[in-house]
Amino acid sequence: MIRKVSYLALGIAIGALGAGAVAQSFSALADGAYAAAADTYRQLNLFGDVFEKIRSDYVEKPDESKLIEAAINGMLSSLDPHSSYMDAKAYHEMQVQTKGEFGGLGIEVTQEDGLVKVVSPIDDTPAAKAGILSGDIIAAIDDEPTQGLTLDQAVDKMRGAINSTVRLKILRGPAKEVKEFKIVRDVIKVQSVRSRVEGDDIGYIRITQFTEQTADGLRSAMEKLRADAPGDKLKGYILDLRNNPGGLLDQSIDVANAFLDKGEIVSTRGRNPDDAQRFNARPGGDLSGGKPMVVLINGGSASASEIVAGALQDHKRATLIGTRSFGKGSVQTIMPLGQDGALRLTTARYYTPSGRSIQAKGIEPDVEILEDVPADLKGKDDAKGEASLKGHLKNGDEDTSGSQAYVPPDPKDDKQLIAAVDLLHGVKRADAASAKTGEPAPVAPPSSDSSNVAPAAGKPDATAPN
Amino acid sequence: MAFGVAFGAAIGSYAAGGATTSASVAADQLARFARVFVKVNDSYVDKPDDDKLAEAAINGMLSSLDPHSTYLDAKALADFQTTMKGEEFGGLGLEVMQEGGLIRVVSPIDDTPAARAGMMPGDVITRIDDTPVQGLTLKQAVDKMRGPAQTTVRLSVTRGADKEAKQFTIVREIIKVLPVRSRVESGDIGYIRITQFNQQTFDGLQKAMAKFREAPGEDKLKGYVLDLRNNPGGLLSEAVEVVNAFVDHGEIVSTRGRAPGQAQEYVARAGADLSEGKPLVVLINGGSASASEIVSGALQDLKRATLIGTRSFGKGSVQTVLPLGENGALKLTTARYYTPSGRSIQAKGIEPDIKVSENIPDDLKGKVDSRGEASLAGHLKNGDDEKGGSEAYVPPNPADDPQLIAAVNLLHGVTPTASAREDGGKRDAASPQRSDAPFSSSTAPAR
Numbered sequence: 001m002i003r004k005v006s007y008l009a010l011g012i013a014i015g016a017l018g019a020g021a022v023a024q025s026f027s028a029l030a031d032g033a034y035a036a037a038a039d040t041y042r043q044l045n046l047f048g049d050v051f052e053k054i055r056s057d058y059v060e061k062p063d064e065s066k067l068i069e070a071a072i073n074g075m076l077s078s079l080d081p082h083s084s085y086m087d088a089k090a091y092h093e094m095q096v097q098t099k100g101e102f103g104g105l106g107i108e109v110t111q112e113d114g115l116v117k118v119v120s121p122i123d124d125t126p127a128a129k130a131g132i133l134s135g136d137i138i139a140a141i142d143d144e145p146t147q148g149l150t151l152d153q154a155v156d157k158m159r160g161a162i163n164s165t166v167r168l169k170i171l172r173g174p175a176k177e178v179k180e181f182k183i184v185r186d187v188i189k190v191q192s193v194r195s196r197v198e199g200d201d202i203g204y205i206r207i208t209q210f211t212e213q214t215a216d217g218l219r220s221a222m223e224k225l226r227a228d229a230p231g232d233k234l235k236g237y238i239l240d241l242r243n244n245p246g247g248l249l250d251q252s253i254d255v256a257n258a259f260l261d262k263g264e265i266v267s268t269r270g271r272n273p274d275d276a277q278r279f280n281a282r283p284g285g286d287l288s289g290g291k292p293m294v295v296l297i298n299g300g301s302a303s304a305s306e307i308v309a310g311a312l313q314d315h316k317r318a319t320l321i322g323t324r325s326f327g328k329g330s331v332q333t334i335m336p337l338g339q340d341g342a343l344r345l346t347t348a349r350y351y352t353p354s355g356r357s358i359q360a361k362g363i364e365p366d367v368e369i370l371e372d373v374p375a376d377l378k379g380k381d382d383a384k385g386e387a388s389l390k391g392h393l394k395n396g397d398e399d400t401s402g403s404q405a406y407v408p409p410d411p412k413d414d415k416q417l418i419a420a421v422d423l424l425h426g427v428k429r430a431d432a433a434s435a436k437t438g439e440p441a442p443v444a445p446p447s448s449d450s451s452n453v454a455p456a457a458g459k460p461d462a463t464a465p466n
Numbered sequence: 467m468a469f470g471v472a473f474g475a476a477i478g479s480y481a482a483g484g485a486t487t488s489a490s491v492a493a494d495q496l497a498r499f500a501r502v503f504v505k506v507n508d509s510y511v512d513k514p515d516d517d518k519l520a521e522a523a524i525n526g527m528l529s530s531l532d533p534h535s536t537y538l539d540a541k542a543l544a545d546f547q548t549t550m551k552g553e554e555f556g557g558l559g560l561e562v563m564q565e566g567g568l569i570r571v572v573s574p575i576d577d578t579p580a581a582r583a584g585m586m587p588g589d590v591i592t593r594i595d596d597t598p599v600q601g602l603t604l605k606q607a608v609d610k611m612r613g614p615a616q617t618t619v620r621l622s623v624t625r626g627a628d629k630e631a632k633q634f635t636i637v638r639e640i641i642k643v644l645p646v647r648s649r650v651e652s653g654d655i656g657y658i659r660i661t662q663f664n665q666q667t668f669d670g671l672q673k674a675m676a677k678f679r680e681a682p683g684e685d686k687l688k689g690y691v692l693d694l695r696n697n698p699g700g701l702l703s704e705a706v707e708v709v710n711a712f713v714d715h716g717e718i719v720s721t722r723g724r725a726p727g728q729a730q731e732y733v734a735r736a737g738a739d740l741s742e743g744k745p746l747v748v749l750i751n752g753g754s755a756s757a758s759e760i761v762s763g764a765l766q767d768l769k770r771a772t773l774i775g776t777r778s779f780g781k782g783s784v785q786t787v788l789p790l791g792e793n794g795a796l797k798l799t800t801a802r803y804y805t806p807s808g809r810s811i812q813a814k815g816i817e818p819d820i821k822v823s824e825n826i827p828d829d830l831k832g833k834v835d836s837r838g839e840a841s842l843a844g845h846l847k848n849g850d851d852e853k854g855g856s857e858a859y860v861p862p863n864p865a866d867d868p869q870l871i872a873a874v875n876l877l878h879g880v881t882p883t884a885s886a887r888e889d890g891g892k893r894d895a896a897s898p899q900r901s902d903a904p905f906s907s908s909t910a911p912a913r
Contacts, residue, residue, distance in 0.1 A: 040507060043520035046793050047503075048496055050524050050537070053788050055492060058531060059724055059799045059846065067527050068495040072502050074526015075519050079510060085502075113592060113600050114566040148566045148843045176629075270511055335505060340498060346511045390601040393511065 047071070072343075080346050081389040082332050087341040090152055094334075094342075104159040105166065106188045107132055108245055111151040115139065120243045120300060120405075123194065123208055126183045132170070134243070134300065134405060139178075140169035160185050173376070192247075193217030197228050198238065198411075199421045206240040207255065210247025210304040215254035222258065222287045236292040236424040238417070239308070242322060242407050246303025249331065256311040257285035259293060259318070263353060265311045268331050270348040293318040294420040297365055299383030299403030302326035309363050310352035319423060320365040322416050324403040327386035329359030330393055346393065359395040360387040362403065369419045371406050499523070525603055532799050533563065533842045534785055539794040542605040545612075546787075546797070550701060552664040554642045557612040558619065560585065561662070561698040564604040565842060568592055573696040573753045573858065575643055576661050579636045586625065586834050587696055587753040587858035589632075593622035615640045626833030645700075646670025648677065651864075654686050655874055659693040660708070663700030663757040668707035675711065675740045689745035689877035691870065692761075695775060695860050699756025702784060702803075706732045709764045712746055712771070714739040718764045720808075721784050721801040728801065746771040747873040750818055752836030753858030755779035763805035763816050772876060773818040775869050776856035780839035782812030783846055799846065813840040813852040822872045824859045834859040 051071075054062055072085045086094060096102055106125020107118050116138040121128035138146055141157040149157075158166060162185055170179040192214045198204040203225035207214060226234060237259075246252075249266075256265045260281040267278045295309050295318045306325050312318035333347040349357050362385060383405040387398040408414045503523070507514060521539065528535045538546055548555055559578020562569050569591040574581035592599055594610045602610070611619060621634045645667040651657040656678040660667060678687055690712075702719075709718045713734045720731045748762045748771045759778050765771035786800040802810050815838060826834060838855025839845050861867050875881075 040503065040516055043516045044500055044503060046790065047499065047520050047523060049790060049793075050527070050796055051492070051496060051499075053796055054527070054531070054798065057723070057786065057788065057798055057800050058535075059783065059801055061724065062531065064492050064495045066530060068499050070530030071499055071523040071527040074529070075503070075506065075523040077526070078518060078522030079506070079514065083510075113598070114568060270509070271513065330511065333509070335509070337498075337502070343502065343505065345506065345509055347509050348511055390598060 069340075076343065076345070078391070080330070080391050080393050082328070082330060082344070083346045084344050085341065086344060088339060089341075091336070091341040102159060102188055103162045103164075103185050104188045105132075105168075105183055105185060107158070109138070109151065109155065109158075111154075114147050116146045116149075116151065116154045119245060122188065123206075124191070125188055126186050130181050130183045132168075132181065133172070135173075136179075137171040137176070138168055139171050140167075142167050143169075162187055191217075193221050195221035195225060197225060198417070199425070201229055201233055201235045202421055202424050203229065203234055203237045204240065204417075205237060207244055207305075209244055210251040210255070212248065212251070214247070214251045215258070218255055218258055219287060234291065236294070237288060238294050238296065238420045238424070239312075239318070240296045240417070241301045241305040241309060242296050242298040242416070243300035243405055244302070244305040245300065245326075246305055246328065249304065249307070252304035252307045253279045254285075256308045257281045259286060259288045259312060260315060261286040263315055266307045266350050266352065267355075268348040268350045275348065292424055294423055295320050296416050296420060297322045297325045297363060298405050298407070298416070299323055299326060299362075299385060300405035301363075302386075303328040306358055306363050307350060307352075310356065310358060313363065313366070314353040314356075319367065320363065321367045321369055321420050321423070322365045323368060323370060323405075324364050324385075325358070325362040326383060326403075327358055327360045327362035327398075329357050329361075329386075329395070349393070357395055359393055360385070360398040361395060362386075362399075367419065367423070369416045370404055371408055371415055372413065373404070373406050528796075528798075529564075530844070532783070532844050532846050533565065534781070534783060534797075535799045536604060536797050537794065538787075538797055539605065540792065541794075542608075543787075543794045545605075545608070549643075550664055552643055552645060552666040554640050555612060556615045556617075556638050557641045558621075558636050558638060559641045559643075560611065562591070562604070562608065562611075564607070565590075567600045569599050569604070569607045572698040572755065575641070576647065576659070577644075578641055579639050580634075583634050583636045585621075585623070585634060586830065587836050588834060589623045589625050590629075591621050591623055593620075595620050613638050626835075628832075630833065644670070646674055648674035650678070650682055651691065651870070651874055652878075654682055654688040655877055656687055656690045657693065657870075658690060660758075661697055663697070663704040663708070665701065665704065667700065667704040668711070671708055671711055672740065684742065687744060689747070690741060691747050691749065691873045691877070692765075692771070693749045693870070694754045694758040694762060695749050695751040695869070696753035696858055697755070697758040698753065698779075699758055699781065702732075702757060702760065705757035705760040707738075709761050710734045710738040712739060712741045712765060713768055716768050717806045719760045719803050719805065721803045723801040730801075745877055747876055748773050749869050749873060750775040750778045750816060751824075751858050751860070751869070752776055752779060752815075752838060752856035754816075755839075756781040759811055759816050760803060760805075763809065763811060766816065766819065767806040767809075772820065773816065774820045774822055774873050774876070775818045776821060776823060777817050777838075777853065778811070778815040779836060779855050780811055780813045780815035780853065782810050782814075782839075782848070802846070810848055812846055812848040813838070814848060815839075815853055815855065820872065820876070822869045824857060824861060824868060825866065826857065826859055830859065 051067065054067065069087055076083045076085045105127040106122040107127040108120050108122065109116050110119050118132055118134055118136040118138065120134040121132045140146060141154065146154050160166065164185050166183055166185060168181045168183065170181060172179055192208050192211045193205065195203065195205045205218065205221050253265050261283055262281050265279050265281055267276065269276045295312055297305065297309050297320055301309065302325065306328065309320055309325065313320050329349055330346045331348040331350055332344050335343040335345060337343060349359055351357055384402045386392050411417055506519065521537065524537045528537055558580040559575040560580045561572040561575065563572055571585055571587055571589040573587040574585045594607060597610065599607055613619065615638055617638050619636055619638065621636065623632045623634060624630065625632055643662060643664065645660060645662050645664050647659045649657050658671065658674050706718050714736055715734050718732045718734055720729065722729045746765065748765055750758065750762050750773055754762065755778065759781065762773055762778065766773050782802055783799045784801040784803055785797050788796040788798055790796060802812055804810055834857055836855035836858040840852040840854045864870055
């Protein structure tokens with residue numbers, strides 16, 4: 001069998017339709033120019049048999065195209081939680097999302113037990129301003145119960161014309177406290193990079209997801225930080241990837257490259273050994289001037305976020321502070337099906353520079369710091385992680401306990417942020433002491449090493465980006 | 467071409483039949499599926515299990531049709547046949563169905579561990595032991611619930627619209643479904659409870675009626691109460707026999723498939739009536755479905771019985787088991803059925819002649835309502851006036867059972883004082899188009 005497949009690092013599938021590091025593939029399979037292996041004959045024959053019986057005997061005349069779509073959908077959903085079929089409409093939606101602009105509320109959602117659950121509100125959106133929280137369950141949209149709807153249907157209902165209103169009935173927490181929200185839709189233009197100077201001399205950069213604009217946004221942010229705290233005034237960087245559900249593979253590589261000058265960033269491996277790929281840092285890509293850096297992660301940091309965190313951790317370029325990350329270590333490829341939409345198929349696992357697969361395990365921070373979760377949110381803000389998703393790709397010993405995924409709105413209460421700033425200030429003082437020896441100052445010792453760490457125990461509870 | 471070979475039977479028949487538009491659309495669709503199947507096989511990150519893949523595709527296709535069309539692999543088919551025969555298996559005693567990816571209890575079978583543990587119609591099972599039900603097929607879930615007698619299983623359940631969380635720890639037993647139970651009520655009424663329509667049902671009914679002729683005896687026996695509450699259905703053939711035990715002539719039920727030639731009529735045989743024309747009350751509620759509705763609809767339309775209780779479930783379709791060789795079978799919805807007056811009760815249910823509600827204990831209020839066929843996603847539509855289900859509760863103690871008491875009173879000549887007739891006595895009078903051509907399929911279990 002001759003097959004030619006080329007991978008181009010494009011495409012995106014995040015937000016309500018899914019999170020992850022995705023590479024778009026244009027497969028050069030000509031129709032019919034393949035041979036079904038001998039054993040698939042039996043299954044295809046059985047399928048054809050069932051299809052035919054439905055066509056001839058079903059009580060109503062079936063729509064053949066819808067039947068096949070339902071079959072394809074069923075087949076893909078049985079593989080793993082990140083593989084799915086997108087009909088033409090959903091595929092178009094995904095491409096719109098890639099651009100990073102649509103009319104809606106601004107929440108990442110997933111489906112759990114048949115209900116729609118909020119992964120997290122996107123910063124500065126109508127949903128965030130209205131007070132929607134991670135873990136909130138959306139029980140009804142404009143009085144229509146979400147039970148029984150597919151995730152796509154629910155998302156469709158939440159999106160709509162800019163300035164139109166939508167009512168959400170929310171159940172919050174284990175007590176399922178009922179809350180009503182009336183939200184006016186807006187253009188959700190995902191501004192994925194935000195930055196500010198923290199404590200006078202630290203460059204704080206928050207990346208909320210990896211879109212087509214992210215790497216550019218990061219470069220602008222770093223330029224601005226260097227302008228605001230020129231020369232030696234800037235002591236270091238904090239890269240905040242908490243609750244970042246992922247996004248484009250190539251953007252995450254660029255972001256890691258902004259802090260590394262050489263070395264491998266990530267590698268991917270599919271079923272065929274020939275399909276393995278390595279992505280290395282480009283010399284001259286490093287914009288950070290070797291300044292010390294901290295990366296913040298938590299239970300809501302997934303996929304592309306884990307690629308960045310994993311690379312910087314393995315190269316000992318950054319100290320990771322926070323809680324264990326989500327554990328989505330797979331890559332999905334978008335395969336267009338002509339006019340019939342597209343497949344989103346898990347085609348590879350990715351590996352950090354030291355060769356780890358973090359699939360269903362996550363990345364352990366070097367320094368574990370927990371936030372103080374307010375009483376009314378206690379227990380509602382842990383992410384259960386990839387290991388708890390039904391049908392996920394297995395990876396040896398896994399931990400299904402959750403990991404905290406809460407970021408306090410006020411930086412003054414943000415223990416993880418404060419720890420990061422302190423660490424960078426501590427390094428600065430040690431820097432002054434060791435300036436004469438010319439050696440880099442010792443960073444706070446990591447509480448784990450960077451290869452196959454046994455995960456820490458935690459409390460399982462809420463959501464996971466889809 | 468290699469892929470042409472892969473479709474042997476299906477595509478071959480299209481070619482043989484000539485290239486009609488519909489056949490070529492179907493062939494295109496099959497080809498579309500095959501392309502995706504092969505793509506997944508080639509590119510998925512791990513080597514997929516092709517059998518599981520095909521089964522997931524088939525299940526996906528069937529769940530897009532209606533909630534009662536399903537695929538039974540070889541083992542599931544064997545289990546299904548066990549149930550239809552009324553044979554034994556180790557389990558809990560629950561009639562279940564799949565809804566929204568979770569498992570909903572249609573009803574617990576009388577006198578089983580599940581019934582004794584207090585499970586109710588409408589309960590939604592979310593976890594079996596520690597496994598979330600979401601993502602399991604119906605067969606997988608049933609398999610998990612069954613098991614050897616004396617073993618334990620934990621069910622996590624939500625009850626009612628506000629999803630009250632409950633846990634049940636149940637010890638499995640051998641479930642021998644006795645579909646018919648009977649006793650003499652207040653000295654002179656023959657009370658017959660049918661819990662499901664399997665291959666033992668008519669037999670059981672015959673025996674019960676024979677027992678009544680002994681005691682209290684033909685002269686003393688004033689009438690019958692046929693209790694079909696919470697009976698989720700079963701075999702069409704048994705339902706027809708049960709009706710025939712009470713009527714001597716007239717149409718019992720008719721079924722209509724897609725092709726005009728696929729209609730079938732079931733008519734009462736003379737001489738099969740065992741009831742001596744004695745008055746009959748049938749009890750129904752929101753848990754009475756399918757074959758139960760065939761029986762009550764026939765007896766109501768033929769004015770042979772008075773129906774007391776609350777509106778029934780509304781499952782008015784017939785499934786046919788279509789064998790797939792060694793790969794099990796397809797249980798496919800192939801027809802709607804119609805009562806003697808030509809009504810389809812699909813997603814509407816049967817209204818009782820006299821509505822009587824139960825006294826529902828406080829801790830169960832609002833939680834024992836059956837939402838009915840009309841609430842199932844993807845159910846076969848039946849006009850704009852579809853109706854949901856109704857309460858599905860039968861009190862354990864007959865002394866607390868207003869529906870039963872009303873039935874006995876009526877047979878004693880006392881008109882029950884419950885709420886007025888639901889529909890003022892009017893019924894749909896659609897005139898059916900019938901054909902006498904036989905419907906060509908094997909068993910047609912109505913579940």
